[in-house]
Amino acid sequence: MATLETHDPRFVDAILDWRWTALLARLALVGAYLLGGIVKLTDWPAAVAEQAHFGMQPAAMWAALTIAIELIGPILILSGRLVWLGAGMLGVFTLLAAVTANAFWAMPAGQERFMATNAFFEHLGLIGGFVLAALVAEHANRRRRA
Incomplete structure (x- = not known):
């Protein structure tokens, strides 16, 4: 019986062991989130308008929170500190954004629904x-503590 090779x-x-791969x-x-935050921070009126477009009121508060x-979130993940918190923040944010901006189940059939899905x-x-x-990150923390 032939066996499958069990190592990479x-x-x-080499790629996985390279010191820069994880970073x-x-x-x-997180790059798109980090860039999005910077763009919104540098164009406050557009950030507020985006929130208003999605029906989020008060729009300025939601823009600031976004x-x-x-x-x-990205800073925590990139720093390797409190990764669970940064990942949780971005995960919940992403779920809420997906439900708000891509509610495909409420759209009629067609190209727009296909893209939202x-x-x-x-x-x-x-x-x-x-x-x-x-x-x-948690696995790495446990290995360091052991």
Whole structure:
């Protein structure tokens, strides 16, 4: 009976062991949020208008909360400190944003519904990424404490 090889190819090991891989992966996960927070912070009227567009009132309060989450969450994840908190913040934010902005179940059939459905499930994938980031960080913390 043939057995499957149980270890990664060398090039995969090299990539996973490279000292910058974890940071770059975390940056890829949170980069859009970090950029979004910076853009909103530098264009406050547009940030408020975006919240009003989605029916969030008072729009200025929701814009400020969105900016805080989009900046603090990524900083926590990138710093490796309180990753669970940053991942939780962004995960809950992403779920609420997906339900608010991509309510495909309330749309008639057609291209707009198709696009909203895809965006909704892409957001669920991001939430899974945040859970995995928190799990990886917790696993690393437990190994350090042991």
